[in-house]
Amino acid sequence: MGRPDPKNVKQVGCIGSGTIGAGFAAQFLANGYDVIAQDPGRDARDFLERLLDQAWPVLEQIGLKTGASRERLRFTHDIEEAVSGAEFVQESVPEDLEFKVRVYERLEELVPPEIVIGSSTSSFPMTEIQKRCKYPERTVVARPINPPYLIIIPLIEIIGGEKTDVAILDWAAAFYEAAGNRVLRMEKEINGFMANRLQTALFREALHMIAAGQATVAQVDDCLTDGLGLRWSCMGPFATFSLAAGDRGLGPFMDLLGSVEWRAPLVTESPLPDWSPELRARIVDQAQEVIAGRTIPLIEERNNTIRDVSRANASGGRSGIIR
Amino acid sequence: MGRPDPKNVKQVGCIGSGTIGAGFAAQFLANGYDVIAQDPGRDARDFLERLLDQAWPVLEQIGLKTGASRERLRFTHDIEEAVSGAEFVQESVPEDLEFKVRVYERLEELVPPEIVIGSSTSSFPMTEIQKRCKYPERTVVARPINPPYLIIIPLIEIIGGEKTDVAILDWAAAFYEAAGNRVLRMEKEINGFMANRLQTALFREALHMIAAGQATVAQVDDCLTDGLGLRWSCMGPFATFSLAAGDRGLGPFMDLLGSVEWRAPLVTESPLPDWSPELRARIVDQAQEVIAGRTIPLIEERNNTIRDVSRANASGGRSGIIR
Numbered sequence: 255m256g257r258p259d260p261k262n263v264k265q266v267g268c269i270g271s272g273t274i275g276a277g278f279a280a281q282f283l284a285n286g287y288d289v290i291a292q293d294p295g296r297d298a299r300d301f302l303e304r305l306l307d308q309a310w311p312v313l314e315q316i317g318l319k320t321g322a323s324r325e326r327l328r329f330t331h332d333i334e335e336a337v338s339g340a341e342f343v344q345e346s347v348p349e350d351l352e353f354k355v356r357v358y359e360r361l362e363e364l365v366p367p368e369i370v371i372g373s374s375t376s377s378f379p380m381t382e383i384q385k386r387c388k389y390p391e392r393t394v395v396a397r398p399i400n401p402p403y404l405i406i407i408p409l410i411e412i413i414g415g416e417k418t419d420v421a422i423l424d425w426a427a428a429f430y431e432a433a434g435n436r437v438l439r440m441e442k443e444i445n446g447f448m449a450n451r452l453q454t455a456l457f458r459e460a461l462h463m464i465a466a467g468q469a470t471v472a473q474v475d476d477c478l479t480d481g482l483g484l485r486w487s488c489m490g491p492f493a494t495f496s497l498a499a500g501d502r503g504l505g506p507f508m509d510l511l512g513s514v515e516w517r518a519p520l521v522t523e524s525p526l527p528d529w530s531p532e533l534r535a536r537i538v539d540q541a542q543e544v545i546a547g548r549t550i551p552l553i554e555e556r557n558n559t560i561r562d563v564s565r566a567n568a569s570g571g572r573s574g575i576i577r
Numbered sequence: 578m579g580r581p582d583p584k585n586v587k588q589v590g591c592i593g594s595g596t597i598g599a600g601f602a603a604q605f606l607a608n609g610y611d612v613i614a615q616d617p618g619r620d621a622r623d624f625l626e627r628l629l630d631q632a633w634p635v636l637e638q639i640g641l642k643t644g645a646s647r648e649r650l651r652f653t654h655d656i657e658e659a660v661s662g663a664e665f666v667q668e669s670v671p672e673d674l675e676f677k678v679r680v681y682e683r684l685e686e687l688v689p690p691e692i693v694i695g696s697s698t699s700s701f702p703m704t705e706i707q708k709r710c711k712y713p714e715r716t717v718v719a720r721p722i723n724p725p726y727l728i729i730i731p732l733i734e735i736i737g738g739e740k741t742d743v744a745i746l747d748w749a750a751a752f753y754e755a756a757g758n759r760v761l762r763m764e765k766e767i768n769g770f771m772a773n774r775l776q777t778a779l780f781r782e783a784l785h786m787i788a789a790g791q792a793t794v795a796q797v798d799d800c801l802t803d804g805l806g807l808r809w810s811c812m813g814p815f816a817t818f819s820l821a822a823g824d825r826g827l828g829p830f831m832d833l834l835g836s837v838e839w840r841a842p843l844v845t846e847s848p849l850p851d852w853s854p855e856l857r858a859r860i861v862d863q864a865q866e867v868i869a870g871r872t873i874p875l876i877e878e879r880n881n882t883i884r885d886v887s888r889a890n891a892s893g894g895r896s897g898i899i900r
Contacts, residue, residue: 409804459778475813481732483809490798
């Protein structure tokens, strides 16, 4: 058989049903797929059911795709049963490179070469995982933000290994979009992927502040939920700076980054990269696709979105400041 | 006269009406205060009016405090007129230390010593700003997240200088809470304040990725709006990790930070602080006040909040993923 239409996949096999694997199973179920979830663990079935019990009410409130049902889940301890008939395979086994490599060797015996395999790995580049594959061209990394079943955190990072076929990356992007994700397609294999790098940079700075007695855990979390996270949930740092720059434009604003003020140890643990006209130009050029001509609409979009996000936070259980 | 009740302030003087100063004026107006906004700039009045035109519709939708009205704003170029009768003074002049110090010298001639003065500075510790004050004990730094008028980004960092009276910090915290802020009261004077340090650490990591050709500006912003920001708008990193840790608990999870995996250059530009049993214990202890016994409720709170935040983002103009 040929490769299925990525927008018309019916059956997915989930290999590994830990937090991430079970989360993917929930996402796929809510999006109307038949799912066979596999895990060798004795308690894996119970874990999966508990996770579905937690996730399903919210997924119903978000809105299930037509035909979506928990009844369309099958659990098995057996890999062969899990991938039999699967039109896509999501691998979410433990983060042990050698173990993953062996899982892929086993999958290749069972999964036809035209079927795409996505890995949830948060640690390893696909180039390492696929190194002993006979059909490495159909393997991609697809890293969600936990919990994947809450695809209302829609981000998923997709990236191939050296041997991954570009056409497969196109297929995977179309598949995950159809499954409700917002695909962030990365070009370069890096350690930890983008979301991990960005959140870890912030987290490590927080650790330094806690270690220095400058902040507490509660202050760090409040700083995110009441401030930075609220802003970033509707506007990233570059869009934010484009607003801060105002009429000056982002270019002159970016020049600050090379200035003494920014060279000073405002953030002692996080050095600035070498500043160059090339870097400045790259940022300004790339920013155009995000902010070009949007300054005023951007303000309204931000204001309206933050208004509603804040209402949502208030309604969601966090003490809000809506009067 | 004595110091007014912080919850019953009627008139506020805003010194400096740039983006931050004018934003504070909008916040105070929306919360029912009489506001006299001052700025020497020829275009300052127009700038303030434009900012109010942008902010007021949203502030009305959020809900104005009883009696709140744009009619209760007066603009002047004259500092003396701005602080005359003020029960609180918000200083938001340009970020030039010597200039700020001179402004405070002038304010001391005009503002009775029992009246509290808050500085919007993002750069300077109050110890530096208050150094030539006769009445330094009534001066505090109160740093908002831009835009302050959107107190639906409620965070405000409050911190005193060496000469600031602790009773004044209590007063200022009560005042800003009454004015709609969520007060983050910091104990140690640091460069840049907490929100700046955390966001700058993330931003600089993003710059490294862009400089290395690993990511684009659009990918960085999407990674925040579709992923990290959405999560952080309802749950900070420590609460997030407490969920990721699950039954293991945060302590063992934190031990990972000292492990080889985390020592590895997952985030090449952001080193981890020296890891110690003391630091581990501090984090675990402090985390209790945030997460103690909340693991399951925390999951529901997160799920419900992210559901609504995502709906809000969709309604707010960003292309959402709500079906």
